Amino acid sequence: MLKFQILGAIEIQSPLCTIRPKGTLQRALLATMLVSEGHLVPTDTLIDEIWGSEPPDGVENAIHAHVSRLRRKLAPLEEGDRSTQLVTHPRGYRLVLGDDQLDALVFSNGYERLKEASGPSAKVAADCRHLLNLWSGSVFGGPVGGPTCQAAVAQYDEARRAVQERLFDCELDDAQHERAIPELRRLLITxxxxxxxxxxxxxxxxxxxxxxxxxxxxxxxxxxxxEELGLTPSPAMQAYEKAVLDQDPVLNWSSIVGPTAAQRALVRPSPVRN
Structure with a gap:
């Protein structure tokens, strides 16, 4: 079974070899097909993603040629006599994907499950780390494509940040603050x-x-x-400073500090483990 990676450099992986597509147009084509996660991609969308507002003459023939080139690249990697995963439709093209063939789809499905996850903090933290380990760099390994690809990058990055925040909440709940400190410092650089x-x-x-x-x-x-934005920290952020200055006991049992006592009362304390 082919595997596709976009949470890092774009790769096509098979038991035989790994291919990193070269060329801006081929990378944009494959990226657009992959972020559509198995759904039909209209021809007009592909044109917009690859060429933007300046498509060449005979652009539909050009699209067909680039799709044919990608299909030829996939063919030797696909198993047996099975029909190609890159399917032509009257309105466009579709790259048929199983749930476990695209790393971003595995991540997105895991993220949805994680939003409802409960149980021991250590178990949830381990699940978070498993999802984050799917990432090897920035989406696509760098800028590629047009609005569809850019929207997907924003969506995946937002989900990644949410998983990271959940991870650190769980580690703080599990008294793993020493482990969290260097990782948080690294994240704040970017x-x-x-x-x-x-x-x-x-x-x-x-x-x-x-x-x-x-x-x-x-x-x-x-x-x-x-200095950079002409802004001040939010009231919630200011509440954290005040809590530290006051050595507020809430800091010992919760990672959520509200700006008022009433908001703090909504957080149920849990025992602190040494």
Whole structure:
């Protein structure tokens, strides 16, 4: 069975070999087919993704030629005499995919299950790490395609951040704050204005007995927002600073700090493990 990877460099994997498609047009074609996750892709969409507002003369013939080229690339990798996965329809093309053939589809399905997951924090954290291990880099390995591909990149990246945040919440619940600290610091290099990551790092540092460093996380964010965006931290973010300054007991049993006592009362405490 063929495997396709887009959570990193675009790859086509088979038991025999791994292929990384070359050429901007071929990569855009394959990327668009893959982010459609097995659904029909209209010819007009492919034209827009590959050439944008400046398609060449005879563009439909050009599309057919590029699809034929991709089909020839897939043919030696497909098993036995089975018909090709790249199917032509009157309105466009479809790359038939099983649920486990595309890493992004595996990730998306796992993310949907994770949103409803409950149970021990350590088990949920392990599930989060399993999903995050599907990623080997940025989607497609870098910019490719047009609006459809760009929308898919935003969707996958947003889901990835949500899984990362869930992971750190679970690790904080499981008293794994020392493990979370270096990973949170690395993430904040590429996501310097993600407040939830700052909040989780402040909690982790505070529980590790590093109150001064926890406060510095807030001050660095505040300075960065002011200098780069002309903004101030949100009220929720300010509540974390106040909680650290006050050595609020809520920091020892919850990763959620509300700006008011009433909001804090909505969070049920759980025992802290040493």
């Amino acid at each position: 996501h310097p204005y993600q407040e939830r990551l700052h909040q989780q790092l402040m909690i982790a540092l505070y529980r590790a007995g590093r109150q001064t460093e926890a406060l510095q996380v807030y001050r660095d964010l505040s300075r960065g927002l002011a």
